[in-house]
Structures are given as C-alpha cells and as structure tokens.
Amino acid sequence: MAPQVTILVTGGAGSIGNHTVLQLLNEGFRVHIIDNLDNSVAEAVDWVRSLAGPERSRNLHFYVGDLRNKKDLEKVFSQARFDAVIHFAGLKVVCESVAKPGLYYENNLIGTINLYEFMGKYGCKKMVFSSSVTVYGQPAKIPCVEDFALEAMNPYGRTKEKIARDIQKSDPEWRIILLRYFNPVGARESGLIGEDPKGIPNNLMPYIQQVAIGRLPVLSVYGVDYPTRDGSAIRDYIHVMDLAEGHIAALRKLFSTDKIGCVAYNLGTGSGTSVFEMVAAFEKASGKSKIWYRGDVQRPVELG
Numbered sequence: 001m002a003p004q005v006t007i008l009v010t011g012g013a014g015s016i017g018n019h020t021v022l023q024l025l026n027e028g029f030r031v032h033i034i035d036n037l038d039n040s041v042a043e044a045v046d047w048v049r050s051l052a053g054p055e056r057s058r059n060l061h062f063y064v065g066d067l068r069n070k071k072d073l074e075k076v077f078s079q080a081r082f083d084a085v086i087h088f089a090g091l092k093v094v095c096e097s098v099a100k101p102g103l104y105y106e107n108n109l110i111g112t113i114n115l116y117e118f119m120g121k122y123g124c125k126k127m128v129f130s131s132s133v134t135v136y137g138q139p140a141k142i143p144c145v146e147d148f149a150l151e152a153m154n155p156y157g158r159t160k161e162k163i164a165r166d167i168q169k170s171d172p173e174w175r176i177i178l179l180r181y182f183n184p185v186g187a188r189e190s191g192l193i194g195e196d197p198k199g200i201p202n203n204l205m206p207y208i209q210q211v212a213i214g215r216l217p218v219l220s221v222y223g224v225d226y227p228t229r230d231g232s233a234i235r236d237y238i239h240v241m242d243l244a245e246g247h248i249a250a251l252r253k254l255f256s257t258d259k260i261g262c263v264a265y266n267l268g269t270g271s272g273t274s275v276f277e278m279v280a281a282f283e284k285a286s287g288k289s290k291i292w293y294r295g296d297v298q299r300p301v302e303l304g
Helices: 015-026 045-055 069-078 095-101 101-121 163-170 204-212 240-256 275-286
Strands: 005-010 030-035 060-064 084-087 127-133 175-181 184-185 218-222 237-239 262-267 289-290 298-301
Touching: 005 015, 005 240, 005 275, 015 030, 015 045, 015 240, 060 069, 069 101, 095 101, 095 163, 127 240, 163 175, 163 262, 175 184, 184 240, 204 275, 204 298, 218 275, 237 240, 240 262, 240 275, 240 289
Parallel strands: 005 030, 005 084, 030 060, 084 127, 127 175, 175 262, 184 237
Antiparallel strands: 218 298, 289 298
C-alpha cells in the first residue's frame, strides 16, 4: 500500500469509529471523518486527536455532516481524493428499528445509497462496510459461518449488505468487504474514548457501567431460565480494539487483492459470555460490589 493513503470514515465520531480512526492515524493513514453526531459527540474526535498526538493528528479532518444530505457529501468529497471508505454511519438499535422502521430505512438506506453515488462519482470504489450478524436472523446452528443463509428478522438487519452486493455486481471495479460484527464491548486502555451512548444504553456493557457510576439505578436481568450454564443469555462479545484491527486488516486486503468482489467476514471470538459472567467480570475489574435481588421473572443487579 502506498504511503499516506487517505481514508474517509463515515460515523467516525462513534465508539467503534473513533477507535478505528485512532488506529488508522497510528498506522500512518490520512483520515477524514463525516458524522452527524446523532449518537456521538464532537469531543470524541478531540480525544482522538489528543491520543494520536500533534504530529499524527495533522492527518485528521472532521466534518459535521449527514449522508442523507448530498450537499454535505459534495463538500467532503471535493476536499480530498479518497482511496477507500470505511462506512460506520447508521442507526443500529434492533428494537428501535422494529418500532421505527421508516426511520431506519430512511437513514441507513438513503445515506448509504448517497455514499455509493458520490464514491462512484469521484472514482473511489473500495469500501469496508460495517455490517452485523443480525443478517443471519436465527440460524439453525451455531457458531455462525459466512456461508449461512441471510434471513434478517428486523428492519435494522434488512438495511445491511444487499445494496453493496448489487453495486459490486453492476460494476466489477468495486471492491467491498462486509464485516459482520457480533457484540462489540470495551475501550482503549486509557479509557478516554469508549462507548457512551445518549439516553438509556441498549447494550449490556454500557448499561452496567452507567449503573456502576450511579447514572442509572439498577440493572434488571431478564431471562434466568435459558438452557445455559447459569440460566442467563449468552452472547459472543468482541473487544472494540480487535474490531478496529479487523477493519485495518480488511482495508489492507482491499489494496492488496484485485479480485475481491463483495465478500463478508464475521468478526467475533467464537465463544460466549453470559450476562451474569459479564457482571461478575466487571465487578472484579472495577472493584464494585453487587447486590442480587432474586425473583422468578428477573434478577435486578445493583452495583454500588
């Protein structure tokens, strides 16, 4: 890969985005971010600059803009020639997508369609796309592998991937890598950047964290009779730094392999962690104590 490759990162002010942006800067890439700050804050980009240091942060440019607004995209694409795009931008809450499908189709699909349009217009046909294992629906067996049938069961999952495949099929010059995440958690060791969602978190780890600092009063654990080792639900959690490394690896593959087409890779660990195990691990790492309230339906867990 040629030195000083320039990458556009959509949604780069979000948790996974800013970890990836920092890693890109540390590895010598030029990075431009576009983010509408719908579920992120501009200060996150400032922290990335601080962690990268003055020399590397000169290679970072940030635009507040929305992919649904073609004027915002025109402004960004007219500022620099991009060698590839890492596409994080989009709404991502499964239950919200069921309640507000129009919002998800309008945001995720229109924004992505516009992005492909401007990439094609400006001759940038390499993309790493932030996807999700929700595209598999409820597979008949686990672990999930990439050749499983795609049977998304919610609007969020249905806003992923199909456009990418059609775009690449229509024009073989496109190289697109789809990264299907399991459950991202964690932050860099400094703790200066990480997941801090607006409103009530929809994921377990940030919810535990907010209970631990008193922002939320209690963690309610629903479902204690699953056929698992402790009765609570099990998920495959992958650390955000590993996800960032996965994006860098995918990016390098875009530049080193000619005939990629449109290909998908799962990003997970292959092993699961239960809700109670996650709480216990957080307690051990943070030194916070817990109080268990047992019940037939739920076990609220209070961290104090």
